[in-house]
Amino acid sequence: MAAVVVAAGRGIRVGGDTPKQYRRVGGQAVLTRTLAALAAHPGITRIQVVIAPDAAAFYDECLDDLPPAAQAKLARPTEGGATRQASVRAGLAALAREAAPDLVLVHDAARPFVDAGLIDRAIATAQSHGAAVPGVPVSDTIKVVEPDGRVRETPKREDLRAVQTPQAFRFALLHEAHGRAAAEGHDGFTDDGALAEWAGLPVAVFPGDLRNRKITQAADLVEADRAFTSPSESEPAMTLLTRLGTGFDVHAFTEGDHVWLGGVRIPADRGVLAHSDGDVVLHALTDAILGALADGDIGVHFPPSDPRWRGASSDQFLADAVRRVAERGGVIDHLDITVLAEAPRIGAHREAIRTRIAEIAGVPLSAVSIKATTTEKLGFVGRAEGLAAQAAATIRLPEARA
Numbered sequence: 302m303a304a305v306v307v308a309a310g311r312g313i314r315v316g317g318d319t320p321k322q323y324r325r326v327g328g329q330a331v332l333t334r335t336l337a338a339l340a341a342h343p344g345i346t347r348i349q350v351v352i353a354p355d356a357a358a359f360y361d362e363c364l365d366d367l368p369p370a371a372q373a374k375l376a377r378p379t380e381g382g383a384t385r386q387a388s389v390r391a392g393l394a395a396l397a398r399e400a401a402p403d404l405v406l407v408h409d410a411a412r413p414f415v416d417a418g419l420i421d422r423a424i425a426t427a428q429s430h431g432a433a434v435p436g437v438p439v440s441d442t443i444k445v446v447e448p449d450g451r452v453r454e455t456p457k458r459e460d461l462r463a464v465q466t467p468q469a470f471r472f473a474l475l476h477e478a479h480g481r482a483a484a485e486g487h488d489g490f491t492d493d494g495a496l497a498e499w500a501g502l503p504v505a506v507f508p509g510d511l512r513n514r515k516i517t518q519a520a521d522l523v524e525a526d527r528a529f530t531s532p533s534e535s536e537p538a539m540t541l542l543t544r545l546g547t548g549f550d551v552h553a554f555t556e557g558d559h560v561w562l563g564g565v566r567i568p569a570d571r572g573v574l575a576h577s578d579g580d581v582v583l584h585a586l587t588d589a590i591l592g593a594l595a596d597g598d599i600g601v602h603f604p605p606s607d608p609r610w611r612g613a614s615s616d617q618f619l620a621d622a623v624r625r626v627a628e629r630g631g632v633i634d635h636l637d638i639t640v641l642a643e644a645p646r647i648g649a650h651r652e653a654i655r656t657r658i659a660e661i662a663g664v665p666l667s668a669v670s671i672k673a674t675t676t677e678k679l680g681f682v683g684r685a686e687g688l689a690a691q692a693a694a695t696i697r698l699p700e701a702r703a
């Protein structure tokens with residue numbers, strides 16, 4: 302897959318003579334750090350940087366600190382336009398002139414904190430949805446304000462996400478949408494997600510990363526310099542700590558012709574007795590993530606006594622637990638599940654289940670494992686009275702240094 306890195310801005314809000322993407326943080330230019338992070342990802346094979354017409358010398362200087370393996374992935378830089386949208390369009394056109402990739406990632410040069418986990422999630426979500434943007438919950442209450450300063454509306458904060466880059470798309474879809482927007486005179490879209498929405502494409506939001514800040518104001522540059530300065534010189538205030546959570550769930554069989562496992566409907570001789578859709582895999586996974594967060598269990602957040610959850614599709618329980626991880630500034634590293642059942646056999650459905658869980662959790666397929674076992678005819682599973690699932694979730698959460 303290819304990446305377009307937009308670096309043609311002037312950095313007016315940061316101030317100073319040198320645009321922010323060429324300023325040094327922890328001894329290297331912001332753009333060098335951004336390119337090094339993207340190039341280190343094995344899924345990214347070509348990087349198209351977009352620079353201002355007068356920035357060739359700045360750009361060349363950035364390459365000095367870039368490892369040869371990273372430089373090998375760089376296409377010749379191309380010239381940007383007066384707006385971010387125009388610069389992205391120029392980057393896409395340059396890629397199309399060579400060989401159009403299947404997927405494209407669009408990233409701000411001014412976001413040097415991008416990491417492999419975020420790129421993995423962008424790729425996984427674009428592969429399944431076509432258009433994908435990373436979002437993080439907002440901490441402030443957001444107002445929609447009239448031109449005269451009066452508040453028009455206060456959207457519900459739980460529904461809001463602050464959107465970052467990298468944003469990932471099927472190349473053909475984004476390229477066509479950019480061409481159409483320009484032809485119709487639109488040049489003010491502040492991100493490619495908004496342009497894709499305008500073009501009528503469904504855009505999926507996957508968990509972003511609170512650390513992936515955009516350098517926008519002078520204070521952000523100071524903060525980035527501190528963060529990239531080696532820990533021996535300056536201890537970072539926060540570090541990510543790994544946590545493991547486990548979950549377990551059981552449902553009894555009853556009359557029926559299917560069961561739900563991992564968000565996939567599987568034909569079976571029996572159904573399960575449950576208040577919701579009885580998906581033991583998603584319930585165990587939800588509890589595993591809540592366990593890693595030390596945030597209660599599925600019954601606390603979705604009480605069986607609440608009629609809203611009668612017959613509910615369990616993907617929303619897992620999605621809620623995933624949202625809680627993002628809200629705490631965390632990331633999900635791995636999900637591992639074991640189904641305990643005499644029947645149905647899950648072998649034929651394994652990949653569909655992994656794919657669905659990866660979609661709901663916004664993680665790459667390689668971060669989801671599903672296994673199954675019978676219990677050698679022992680116990681309630683062995684007597685085919687019901688089925689069960691156990692799960693483990695590994696996540697990382699920011700912890701303040703003591």
Ligand SMILES: Nc1ccn([C@@H]2O[C@H](COP(=O)(O)OP(=O)(O)OP(=O)(O)O)[C@@H](O)[C@H]2O)c(=O)n1
Nearest residue numbers: 307308309310311312313314383384388410411
């Ligand atoms: N005409 C433009 C404007 C912006 N960008 C890039 O888009 C990203 C996000 O934009 P922003 O942070 O707003 O950068 P600037 O436009 O440089 O900042 P300012 O608005 O403060 O001038 C940056 O990497 C910037 O270089 C670009 O390639 N071409």
Ligand SMILES: C[C@](O)(CO)[C@H](O)COP(=O)(O)O
Nearest residue numbers: 385409464465466491492515
């Ligand atoms: C693309 C973006 O980074 C998503 O948050 C943002 O919209 C860029 O806006 P800017 O005004 O160009 O900084």
